[in-house]
Amino acid sequence: MLKIWGRRNSAHTQRVLWLCEEASLPYELILASATMGPDGHISGGGSAFGVVDTPAYRAMNPNGTIPTIDDDGFVLWESNTISRYLAQAYAPQALFGDDIKTLGLASQWMDWTNTQLEPALHILVMELVRLPENERSSANLEATRQGVLPALQRLNDHLADRAYVAGNEFTIGDIAPATAVRRWYVFALDAPPMPYLAAWQARMAERTGFRSHIEPPEFHLR
Ligand SMILES: N[C@@H](CCC(=O)N[C@@H](CS)C(=O)NCC(=O)O)C(=O)O
Incomplete structure (x- = not known):
């Protein structure tokens, strides 16, 4: 299944999640962030979801940003690029x-x-x-x-x-x-x-x- 690393209050992750609904694509969302966690922004004292600083994540996305996707072994970052890739691969008629x-x-x-x-x-x-x-x-x-x-x-x-x-x-x-x-x-x-x-x-x-x-x-x- 398509894996998406990101968080629900990230505008760039949101784009990809919405697109998956439009393309009827099932996915697994893996919460990841250096700045946000279950209690909001870390400036409020809580901890971050993490993951983005790990060597495994940096090997996929050296920027450490979200979102990143893994589509059956094909890894991609940059939300607009991810969106275009998913649209072209899975829902060209519906999406353009x-x-x-x-x-x-x-x-x-x-x-x-x-x-x-x-x-x-x-x-x-x-x-x-x-x-x-x-x-x-x-x-x-x-x-x-x-x-x-x-x-x-x-x-x-x-x-x-x-x-x-x-x-x-x-x-x-x-x-x-x-x-x-x-x-x-x-x-x-x-x-x-x-x-x-x-x-x-x-x-x-x-x-x-x-x-x-x-x-x-x-x-x-x-
Ligand atoms: N141009 C990139 C921007 C990626 C980006 O800056 N994402 C933000 C979240 S919207 C991020 O990684 N924030 C740091 C973090 O949550 O660790 C894209 O569209 O994917």
Whole structure:
């Protein structure tokens, strides 16, 4: 069976778990992290799940990051790469209409998420959730909130005349940005109305994989 090392409150792991639901792929999740454990972030005093620092894990993924997968002996890391591999191997029709250009467009928004949304979201989760109170900076929080708005607005504008990021069908390309945008909504920070973004997010909530792995606020608030 497919093995996935990660944790349920890791946005990069969440993408892969959601994709497995879309592809009807059974998997085993092995909890792994240097920074998070059963009681949340280690800055709160608890211990980490570990595993990522072991020689066996580093032999699979020298970065020590999550997620990593082992698909019958084939090991892969980088969540977008894992997602593309699983989609192409197991569910090309369901996840990109088995069309190379659709996969290209989907891929564009997957990688856009990493460069345009995630650096800001990482700062927001640290400032709002994970850092001890005395290490938080309201100025950093506010600058980051303002900084991410143009990217969210750009996605909102893109969705004005299409239901999903790569066209009018759900694809693999929706998973990464919708996971990031869910986190943004859970944080409930001030923002101008973005109706197309909200409608797209509501469409995601119709999907079992989103409801199981992305929607629960506790997956973003620990
Ligand atoms: N670009 C990588 C990023 C991997 C990454 O930084 N993952 C985070 C969790 S979302 C991590 O490994 N955090 C440290 C840890 O939990 O030990 C990917 O998409 O897989």
